[in-house]
Amino acid sequence: MTETKNYKKMKTDLENNEWKAEAPYLASLPVKNPFIVPEDYFDTLPEAITGTVYTNELKQVIPAPGYTVPDHYFSSLKDRILTQTSEESDTEETLKRLPSSEGFSTPDQYFQKLQSKILAQTVEVAAPVLKQSKIVRLWHSGLLKYASAACFVLVAAFGFYLNKQTYKPEAATAAEIANEQMLYDIDEQDIIDHVEGNVADAPKNTATNAELETYILNNYSQTDLSSEF
Amino acid sequence: MKQVEDDEILEKFSQENTRNEAFNLLIFKYQEKIYWHVRRLVIDHDDADDLVQEVFIKVWKSLAKFRNDSKLYTWIYRIATNESITFLNKKKQRNQTPLDEVSEELSESLVASSYFNGDKIQMKLQQALLTLPEKQRLIFNMKYYDDLKYDEISAILGTSVGALKASFHIAVKKIEVFMLNDEISL
Numbered sequence: 010m011t012e013t014k015n016y017k018k019m020k021t022d023l024e025n026n027e028w029k030a031e032a033p034y035l036a037s038l039p040v041k042n043p044f045i046v047p048e049d050y051f052d053t054l055p056e057a058i059t060g061t062v063y064t065n066e067l068k069q070v071i072p073a074p075g076y077t078v079p080d081h082y083f084s085s086l087k088d089r090i091l092t093q094t095s096e097e098s099d100t101e102e103t104l105k106r107l108p109s110s111e112g113f114s115t116p117d118q119y120f121q122k123l124q125s126k127i128l129a130q131t132v133e134v135a136a137p138v139l140k141q142s143k144i145v146r147l148w149h150s151g152l153l154k155y156a157s158a159a160c161f162v163l164v165a166a167f168g169f170y171l172n173k174q175t176y177k178p179e180a181a182t183a184a185e186i187a188n189e190q191m192l193y194d195i196d197e198q199d200i201i202d203h204v205e206g207n208v209a210d211a212p213k214n215t216a217t218n219a220e221l222e223t224y225i226l227n228n229y230s231q232t233d234l235s236s237e238f
Numbered sequence: 239m240k241q242v243e244d245d246e247i248l249e250k251f252s253q254e255n256t257r258n259e260a261f262n263l264l265i266f267k268y269q270e271k272i273y274w275h276v277r278r279l280v281i282d283h284d285d286a287d288d289l290v291q292e293v294f295i296k297v298w299k300s301l302a303k304f305r306n307d308s309k310l311y312t313w314i315y316r317i318a319t320n321e322s323i324t325f326l327n328k329k330k331q332r333n334q335t336p337l338d339e340v341s342e343e344l345s346e347s348l349v350a351s352s353y354f355n356g357d358k359i360q361m362k363l364q365q366a367l368l369t370l371p372e373k374q375r376l377i378f379n380m381k382y383y384d385d386l387k388y389d390e391i392s393a394i395l396g397t398s399v400g401a402l403k404a405s406f407h408i409a410v411k412k413i414e415v416f417m418l419n420d421e422i423s424l
Contacts, residue, residue: 025387028407032414035363040382043356043364044277054273054290055265061291062261062298 241267244310251301261298268311269294271384272318278379279322279372281344283353289325293318308393315394319376326372344368359417366416374409381406 029036225234242263250260272293277286296317304313333343345368348354348361356364367375380386380394388399388406395402 021387028410032410034417035414041360043354043360045353045355051270054269055262058265058291058294062295065295
């Protein structure tokens with residue numbers, strides 16, 4: 010039984026390898042797979058297969074989305090496409106029949122000159138220009154300078170003057186307020202009398218014009234008087 | 239994750255509460271084998287990536303109906319093969335190109351691929367493979383690269399062992415000639 014099995018195996022091996030005698034060069038070559046696959050391809054392939062299988066199952070389980078088209082849509086689609094393409098080709102034909110000239114013209118040698126014009130402008134623009142900073146003089150002339158100084162002095166003096174006028178020491182202001190308060194307490198008639206009495210007490214000019222003239226003539230010479238006036 | 243026997247996967251899949259676990263085990267066990275099988279047929283990585291996902295969707299949908307009259311890996315290989323051939327046929331129809339030009343396209347994508355790191359000999363071998371008819375290329379890949387026995391390939395493709403042997407020998411001879419032709423340089 011075992012011998013028969015071995016004989017069969019030998020026969021099969023012989024049959025499977027007899028081509029090597031007919032193609033010795035091919036038989037001498039190492040059996041090598043020259044193809045390669047992307048990196049990790051076989052690691053990710055099972056996931057890809059199961060994913061595809063799952064998607065395929067879903068397609069069968071989920072009914073069609075239910076989109077519909079108008080009646081005879083597909084039967085008339087071909088005709089509509091052909092009509093549209095023929096219209097487009099008609100438009101193309103019409104465009105082809107139009108004269109190639111646009112009808113516009115340019116002055117003689119316009120384009121020859123245009124290039125040089127553009128170049129001239131672009132070169133000018135492109136030329137490096139060192140931008141100098143502009144110095145603005147504050148005083149255009151000496152006269153203006155002195156006038157400004159004078160104005161400044163005047164404004165300063167006026168300000169100082171105003172400041173002096175409006176300044177009142179706190180003590181003086183308090184005394185003034187106190188005097189005003191006292192005046193309320195004094196009878197008005199007493200104040201009038203006091204003022205009149207003061208005027209009465211003031212020294213009065215009693216000399217007459219004749220006496221003054223005599224005095225001047227006696228005490229001053231004519232030279233003194235002329236130099237004085 | 240350790241690889242588990244197909245019977246255990248099928249047992250777990252038959253129960254509602256362990257179905258997802260069984261499917262994860264199945265993906266883990268077969269994802270690389272299926273990817274390389276598909277990749278060698280369609281050459282481009284992105285196409286192979288899409289197709290592998292399609293294959294496993296079909297496995298998920300149909301595994302409940304799987305009968306134990308064939309091995310699980312044979313059954314998955316058959317799904318992957320059918321998906322790949324359908325893809326190539328659609329590509330051929332979409333571009334309205336004859337089969338040899340599809341091979342040219344595949345050859346171009348092989349050269350342009352950033353996921354190819356074989357040397358000149360490996361590149362020449364792949365170019366030689368792309369000169370073969372699809373069925374011969376498929377059989378050669380399964381025999382040469384996957385090291386499957388004729389009876390296993392027969393179970394997957396539903397072709398007799400004798401026909402497979404003939405196809406494989408023709409493919410091998412063509413490749414040998416291509417490889418020894420010094421005028422073909424890359």
